Structure formats: structure tokens, C-alpha cells
Amino acid sequence: MTTPVPSEPTAAQRLAAFARHALAGVLLVAGPALAACIALLLWGLPPPPWRGALLAAVLLATALLAAWHLRRLRRPFDMLTNLLEALREGDYTLRGVSRGALAPLIYDVNTLAARLQAERLRFEEASHLLNKTLSALDNAVFVFDAHARLRLVNRAGQALLGADAAQLFGSDAATLGLDALLALPSGEVVRHAFAARSGRFEVRHAPLRLEGQGGHLLVLNDLGGVLRSEERQAWQRLLRVLGHEVNNSLAPIQSLAGTLEGLLAREPLPPDWRADCRAGLALIENRAVALARFLTGYSALTRLPPPQRRALEVAQHLHAVAALETRVPVRVADGPPLRIQADADQLQQALINLLRNAAEAAQPGAGAVDLRWHVTGAMLAIEIDDDGPGPPPSDNLFVPFFTTKPGGSGIGLVLARQIAEAHGGSLTLEARPDGPGARARLLLPLDRAALA
Secondary structure (H helix, E strand, O other): OOOOOOOOOOOHHHHHHHHHHHHHHHEEEEEEEHHEEEEEEOOOOOOOOHHHHHHHHHHHHHHHHHHHHHHHHHHHHHHHHHHHHHHOOOOOOOOOOOOOOOHHHHHHHHHHHHHHHEEEEOOOEHHHHHHHHHHHHHOOOEEEEEOOEEEEEHHEEEHHHHOHHHHOOOOOHHHOOOOHHHHOOOOOOOEEOOOOOOEEEEEEEEEEEEEEEEEEEEEEOOOOHHHHHHHHHHHHHHHHHHHHHHHHHHHHHHHHHHHHHHOOOOOOOOOOOHHHHHHHHHHHHHHHHHHHHHHHHHHHHOOOOOOOOOOEEEHHHHHHOOOOOOOEEEEEEEEEEEOOEHHHHHHHHHHHHHHHHHHHOOOOOOOOOOEEEEEEEEEEEEEEOOOOOHHHHHHOOOOOOOOOOOOOOHHHHHHHHHHHHHHHOOEEEEEEOOOOOOEEEEEEEHHHHHHH
16 A cells, blocks of 8 residues: 655645744743743732832743744745845845745745746847847848737848848838738748848748737848859859860861961972861861850750650650660660650650660670669659769769760750759669669659559
8 A cells, every 4th residue: 555645735835834833932932921920920929019020021021032033933034025026126046045934935936046047047048049040141030029010130131121120129010111021922932122132032931929929920031142143153154164165176276277277378288288188177177066066965955945745655655765775785674554744755855865874884895774664652763774884973963064975065964854854853863772883863753643
């Protein structure tokens, strides 16, 4: 049989016990003296001249003892009052001495003060971390209370509105020109003019609780700066590649033109001048053709039309594309019968590029390419494996005009991925997990209702 654990007494019970203790203490101090006086008076002692003096002395001593006892009893109350006053003023560092009848209550107040002090420290640390985090954000962050008044703004928000926090605090959303943005759906991209800057902004907002009431969080992401930075980097990469390719073609053409001009200016002409002219002109023609091929590939990237989707038998289409590659054997592993909605011409072009890359990477003379398809989630996965050296260790595989093959254009992979993304899919190139070589994985959305 288990012994029940006694419950902790409440504050009211402790105060009632203290009141009983105080009354008992007063009676204990004053009771014996009063009883002695009453007994002496009943017995007729002392004689009348001394009786009044003795009674007055006893009463005075009793009063002094009672006052001393009451003062000793009042000391914990004064301490408790000071502790509560400090808590009310927000000072959580003051502690009381847990002594006397109110020791448990003072201990509870000390514990409460220590907990409030720890909570304040955690709150101040969290607030400092939040302020540092918000200050480091490039996004403008605004917090409004239930009356749409601004309660918090970070440095990016101040820069956007062209004012500091002291000027902005307490202003409503309409005054700040943010009420229209709060009314937009979250995630909307709009063009908006602020006091310090205008441009395209992504609007994100969400409700929140602020001091027990409703509030609103507004986050503005300046897309213009991001787009300008990305556009500048894209132009720099494009100009770097174009300059490299054009210089590679024009430098030998210019050199050969000067050489041929000097050759034809000689008198008399050397016996083999015709052969030299033919060789120089052939080289000029080759470089011109290479430059034209490069520009044609660039045009293919920039002029890819939107896909014209129609029902497509996956097995039939993949077998037909595999038959176009004759340099190495293409082994097709049949998957489930499926139909997808896709642009047959664009998909064929993407697969031809992938098969061509796999065939060129396969082992010379004995290599082969494996082609398979299967369903993964809601996507059709088409995988092309080769047994070559594997993909090069580079992050530029899908950068336009980047190539590791002599005479390559750097267009095939980029165009294939562009076609995949236009269909709502993706393309990856990675090392094969089951052996040497590379694996190209093309994912396309699968309409399960169109299963064959």
C-alpha cells in the first residue's frame, strides 16, 4: 500500500498559519505576566502602596515584550513587501532571507524572481539575436500591430522608406504606403515606388500575434537588384565565351590573310604558291564554318519555341531515337507502357544530344550505351548510361558553350536541359553508381491517366 504524498500548502494556507503563529506568540508573551498580576490581586499582594506600581511595571513589561515580538513578526512582512515592490518595478535581482514563519513564501518569491531574471536574460539575448539577424537581411521586414501601426522595421526597410526607425515607429501602413502591399496575395510580384527606390518586389506577408493581439508581418524582396546582378553575370559569361570563340576564329584568319597577301605579292611567285593558297583558304574556310556552327548553336538556345505537346508513346519514341545512333550499340531495356504529353521533335532532339554524348564517351571499339525508362513518383525517368570515363569534375557542365571535347560546341547538354525544363522536367548528369561511366537522367511529368 502506497503512502499518499502530502500536497504543497498554498499561499493562503501559509498566511493563515502565520496569523495563528503570531496570535500564539503574543498570548505566550503577555499571558504569563497578566496571569501573575491577576493572581496577586486575588491574593491581596502586595500591599496597596506597591500594588499599583507593580501592576504598572508588569503591564509596561508586557507591552514592551509584545511590541518586540510584533516587530520581529513584522520583519518578514516588510521583506516580502520590498520583494514584491522590486518585482513590480522590474528589478529581479533582489532576494530575501528565507527565515521565520514566512520562509516558504519568501523562498517562492525568490524562486519567482530568479525565474523572471532568467526569462528576461533569454528575452534580451533573443531580441539581440533577432535584431542582428534582421539587420543582416537584404529583405525589408515590417511588423504591424492589430491597428496596422508599425512596431518593428529592419535596416533594409528603413533604407527602402528613406527614414530611420524613430521616424517610422507608430506610423500606420497607409501613411507609409504599405497598405496596398498588405492587401496583395502573399508571393505576388509587383512593381512599386518607394521614397528611396522603385522596382520589382516580391511581397510576402503572414499574420502573427503581438502582445496578445493580432498583428501582421510584411517582407519585401527586391527582385530588381537580384535580376540585375544575375543579368550582369550572364552578360559577362556570354561576352567572355563569345570573345574567346570569335578570337579563336579571327586570329588565324587574319594571320593567314596576311601570309597569303605577302605570298601573292612576291615576284616571281614561288613554284608551290597554288598549294599554299589552297591550304590557307581551306583553313580559313574551316574556321569560318566553325564560327558559323557556333553561332547556329547559340541561335538554337535563344530561339527554342514553346513545346507543342501531344500524346506520345514512350516505348515507340525511344526505340526510334536509339536506332539513329549507329556508332556504338544502344541497348534498350523496355519499361512499362506509357504515354506522355510532349513535343516529339524537341524531345527527340534532347535525346539525340544525350545519346551522342554517351556514344562519344563510350569505350572505343567495345563500348555500349544503355537506355531505359521507369516511373518515379509522378515523373517519367529516362536514363542513358555509358561506360566511358565518367563526367568531368566541373560545375560548368550546363553552362552554354562549355565543352571538354575537341571541336565540341558546348550546346548539346544545355539545349537538352532547356527542353526538359520547358516540359516541366529536369536533366542531371552524374557518375554511374554501378560502375564506370556517366548517367544522364531526364525527368518528365507523367500523366497517370494516360497509362497505356
